[in-house]
Amino acid sequence: MNADRPPSPVVPSASSLRHALDALAARRITAVALIEQALEAAQASKRDLRAFAAIDRDGALAAAAESDRRYAQGRQRPLEGLAIGVKDLIDTQGIETSYGSAAYLGHLPDADADVVRALIERGAIPVGKTATHEFAWGVTTASATFGDTLNPLDRTRIPGGSSGGAAAAIACGAVAAGLGTDTGGSVRIPAALCGVVGFKPSFGALPTRGIFALAPTLDHPGFLGATVDDVALLAGAFHIEMPQHAASPSARLGVVREIAPVPPSAEVASAFDTAVAKLGEFLACTTVDAPGPFDGVFEAFAHIVLTEGGVEHFRRNAADRIATHYGRETIERLERAKSITLGDYARAQQARRDFTARLHRAMSQLDYLVLPTCPCTAPQVNQASIDIGHWSGTVREALMTYTAPFNVAGFPAISIPLAARDGRLPAGLQIVAKPGRDGALLQIAQQIEGLMHTGTSTHPPTTRSTP
Numbered sequence: 001m002n003a004d005r006p007p008s009p010v011v012p013s014a015s016s017l018r019h020a021l022d023a024l025a026a027r028r029i030t031a032v033a034l035i036e037q038a039l040e041a042a043q044a045s046k047r048d049l050r051a052f053a054a055i056d057r058d059g060a061l062a063a064a065a066e067s068d069r070r071y072a073q074g075r076q077r078p079l080e081g082l083a084i085g086v087k088d089l090i091d092t093q094g095i096e097t098s099y100g101s102a103a104y105l106g107h108l109p110d111a112d113a114d115v116v117r118a119l120i121e122r123g124a125i126p127v128g129k130t131a132t133h134e135f136a137w138g139v140t141t142a143s144a145t146f147g148d149t150l151n152p153l154d155r156t157r158i159p160g161g162s163s164g165g166a167a168a169a170i171a172c173g174a175v176a177a178g179l180g181t182d183t184g185g186s187v188r189i190p191a192a193l194c195g196v197v198g199f200k201p202s203f204g205a206l207p208t209r210g211i212f213a214l215a216p217t218l219d220h221p222g223f224l225g226a227t228v229d230d231v232a233l234l235a236g237a238f239h240i241e242m243p244q245h246a247a248s249p250s251a252r253l254g255v256v257r258e259i260a261p262v263p264p265s266a267e268v269a270s271a272f273d274t275a276v277a278k279l280g281e282f283l284a285c286t287t288v289d290a291p292g293p294f295d296g297v298f299e300a301f302a303h304i305v306l307t308e309g310g311v312e313h314f315r316r317n318a319a320d321r322i323a324t325h326y327g328r329e330t331i332e333r334l335e336r337a338k339s340i341t342l343g344d345y346a347r348a349q350q351a352r353r354d355f356t357a358r359l360h361r362a363m364s365q366l367d368y369l370v371l372p373t374c375p376c377t378a379p380q381v382n383q384a385s386i387d388i389g390h391w392s393g394t395v396r397e398a399l400m401t402y403t404a405p406f407n408v409a410g411f412p413a414i415s416i417p418l419a420a421r422d423g424r425l426p427a428g429l430q431i432v433a434k435p436g437r438d439g440a441l442l443q444i445a446q447q448i449e450g451l452m453h454t455g456t457s458t459h460p461p462t463t464r465s466t467p
Contacts, residue, residue, distance in 0.1 A: 017082050017176050017230045024071060024081045031067035031081030031125075035060050038083035038127045041174035046128075049159075050149045051168040053088040054096040055128035063125040070123070079233065080123030085169050085178030088129040089136045089162070090221075091210040092116055099212045100132040100162075102145045103317070103325035113210025115179055115221050118237045127175065131165030134327045136181055136214045137309060138162055139189055139399045140379075144327055148381055151194060154425060157378035160190030160399065166224045167194040177225035177234055183214045184301060185373075185403025187222035188415035192373035192428025195417045197449075199223045199231040199442070202435045203410030206238055215308035218301070218407045228416060228446040235442065242443040251444055253279060254288040254363065256371035262401040263389045264375040268427045271418040272372050275429055278451055279370070288369065293362045294405055297355045298397070301404040303340060303348035310337025356409040363434055368444055373415040373428030374399050402430065412438045414445045419452045 023029045039057050046052035060083070067081035086092055089099050091109035098104040112120065120126070131149045133141050141149040141164025151159040152172035159168040163180030167190030170176065180187040182200040191198025199222055206221040213219055223231040232242060255276055258264055264272060279285055313322065313334055322334060363369065379386055379395050386398045406413040412435065415428035431448065433441035 016227055017079075017225070017233050020082055020176070021080075024067075025076065027071065031064040031071065032061060034081060035064035035083055035125055035127065038175055041172075042085070042127050042169065045152075045169050045172050045174040048150075049152055049155070049168050049172060050131055050147045051152075051165045051172065051174065052085070053098060053100070053129045053131045053146065053165065056092075056095045056126065059094065060125050060127045063120075067123060067125065077121070077123035078236065079119060082124050082177075083127045083175050084119065084124050084234070085128060085130040085166050085175045086116055086126045087136075087163050087166055087178070087180045088132045089181050089212050090116060090179055092126055092129065095126070095129060097129060100134040100136070100143060100146070101326060101330075103321065109210070111210065114207035115238075116210070119179070119234060122237050124234070124237075130163070130169050130178055130180075133162035133164070134330050135212060135313070136162035136183060136186055137330055137333060139185070139396050141165060141168075141190070142381070150381065151378050153195065154378065157380055157425070158193065158383075160193035160374075160378065162186040163198070163222075163224060164190045167191055167196055167198070170194070170196045170224055170226055177223060177230040179234075180222050180224050181211060181214075182220045182222045182403075182407065183218045184305065184400045184407050187220075187224060188373050188403050188413060188428065188430060189399050191224055191415040192417075192426065192430075193378040195426030197225045197228055197231055197414065197416050197445075198428075199225075199228075199235065199414040199445075200406070200412060201235065201238075201240060201438045202412045203407075205240065205412070205438055213308075213312050215305045216312070217308060218304060220407060220410075228414070228442060228449050231414075232442045232446070235438070240438045240442070242439050242446070247443045247447045249282065251283055251367045252365065253283050253285045254366040254369045255285050256288050256369055258375075259294050259371070259402050259405070262375050262391055262393065262398055264372050265377070265388050267377065267421070267424060268372050268375055271421055271427050272429065275418050275452060276370065279448065282451060285370075286366075288362060288366075293355070293358045296351050297405045297408055298401055300348040300351035300355065301400075301408050303344050304352065304408070306333065306337045307340045307345045307348070310334055310340070352408050355405065359405070359409050359411065360434075367433070368441070369432040371430050371432070372402055373430040374402060377425035377427055406432055411435055412441050414441055416445055416449050416452070
């Protein structure tokens, strides 16, 4: 630390959490200045994109002042002074948390969710609550009550959901990282559509206490960031660490180009094929027979969500409160939930067990799967259906078909941006590992991220298998 010169109140551009940490530790900047900048950017993104649902100016500045005292005393914690966003589905003590619903306007939790507390105890500073689809039950982050969240790369399009506010906030530079939740792709989908990184660890790796449940056996807290390193820094608060040794150049990647019945669009297929060709120069890639392993999994997912979502809401709120305070889309889903029988749920759980066993078998000779995160780029705001090739269906099914299977099985998955393509809308590359291999997944994702941007690798190439 440079003790002879006080830190400057002028905040230089910091594109990552690590750069911000380095500047803070060197006392080139102050935490208060960093947080003031983040608050200003968050307010602008709230106004222009509806990326934030609430902003905690007083609390964030008080925490920043404490961070500056810790830096001055040499007592800084691993994430000291870093601005983060927290999805509005996740409780934050004293900060309005509406869960994206008019039913909870003005709600002030009396305690932080466990995931929030773990980050705060390491020095991170929540600057506000990022917007979510009502109760996280949707993939567009649209809201009749609060207004639709917009994609900062094209404001006529959605950012994805339900963690769309976090992805939009990161994509526009308001914060470098934040907390989200992922029940069927809600971290990875907006990451792909907004060109950022979204990481869902293995089921059970992160605590869910203090998070409004959607479907408890599918819910995964997760992280979004500008880079893999950003999400890895936050994941470290939960003992998810990259291995100390270098990533193995002999990692075996299984390539899944398509999950029926939804084909990838021409532009996503082109970007994905280009990425796989590049990966094949450095890592062993082999094609996976996708139709067998994924048969019936989306239908099972949909039944589990309806059943568990219905139980969660009907136990929390009376029917008249739901009818008068919930949004139309959520009410319609809860009406459909009433028609699900115990037999339907039992069959869905059996299909889940069957799929999970098939996925384990498919990966028995593989280290990772790679596939598109979503089969299309960001749909238009208010777009209800989508046509991809000869397939037509809802935006929900299109966006979730490639992500939901890994919630059903509880496998960790991460979405990283595919290489930029002449100013076109972004698409995501999804990488999946076996349960418990969260740190190794982050490591290979960081290696692939480097390959996507530079086309080079620090490791020698391996012999390519047939792609």
